[in-house]
Amino acid sequence: MIAIYPGSFDPITLGHLDIIQRGSRLFERVIVAVLRNPNKMPLFSVQQRLEQISFSTRHLANVEVDTFDGLTVNYAQMRQAQVLLRGLRAVSDFEIELQMAHTNKTLSTQIETVFLATSNEYSFLSSSVVKEIARFGGSVDHLVPPHIALDIYQCYNQNSPMLNPITTEAMPRKSIPTESPMEMLREQEA
Ligand code: PNS
Numbered sequence: 001m002i003a004i005y006p007g008s009f010d011p012i013t014l015g016h017l018d019i020i021q022r023g024s025r026l027f028e029r030v031i032v033a034v035l036r037n038p039n040k041m042p043l044f045s046v047q048q049r050l051e052q053i054s055f056s057t058r059h060l061a062n063v064e065v066d067t068f069d070g071l072t073v074n075y076a077q078m079r080q081a082q083v084l085l086r087g088l089r090a091v092s093d094f095e096i097e098l099q100m101a102h103t104n105k106t107l108s109t110q111i112e113t114v115f116l117a118t119s120n121e122y123s124f125l126s127s128s129v130v131k132e133i134a135r136f137g138g139s140v141d142h143l144v145p146p147h148i149a150l151d152i153y154q155c156y157n158q159n160s161p162m163l164n165p166i167t168t169e170a171m172p173r174k175s176i177p178t179e180s181p182m183e184m185l186r187e188q189e190a
Helices: 014-026 046-056 072-078 092-105 127-135 146-155 181-189
Strands: 003-008 029-035 063-069 081-086 114-115
Touching: 003 014, 003 072, 014 029, 014 114, 029 046, 029 072, 046 063, 046 114, 046 146, 072 081, 072 092, 081 092, 092 114, 127 146
Parallel strands: 003 029, 003 081, 029 063, 081 114
Antiparallel strands: none
16 A cells, blocks of 8 residues: 655654654555645745755665655646545644544545644644754754754854753754765765
8 A cells, every 4th residue: 555645844854854764664665756836935945955864764664755746636646646644743733634634535535634643742743843953053953954954044044053951962063064965965874
């Protein structure tokens, strides 16, 4: 069974990655589909988000990353997927997600929406929360993968995020690197 995990992923968080990882154990294939939405002003371009997600999921052999526009169910049908995968963090998500699932059902009876309860530790986490923290100079190292944290700091032109008093895992940097965060990480891994 093929599952589509649709979303904006601006940027992808550890909460999204938790759903992808667990989804990849349930489905033959998980396609992480980034919506190309001309009505939104994203922090990262679609291409950047594709790279960020591909790099974050490189250890998962049955996970693919793609983009789409238009209706999610049409994209799912085009990819011969049977499932739309979504994470549920709280009751507040449930209302909108249920409405979306019902709407999608009216558009295609062939596609089922499957919800995974987000792991407890990520129940508060969203891309918006990550951006808000970073915008005001806080550390997001405990909320997104390291290469994405670097991308975010670079976006906000931030040299040294404040140390997170709880995780104390922030990586203060002396200067903004000249190479891209992705290149830096690949070098570190090589
Ligand atoms: O990460 P998000 O922003 O919560 O994802 C929302 C998304 C992309 C899944 C949803 O907006 C969507 O499916 N958009 C495509 C348009 C569509 O199919 N609309 C009908 C369902 S309401």
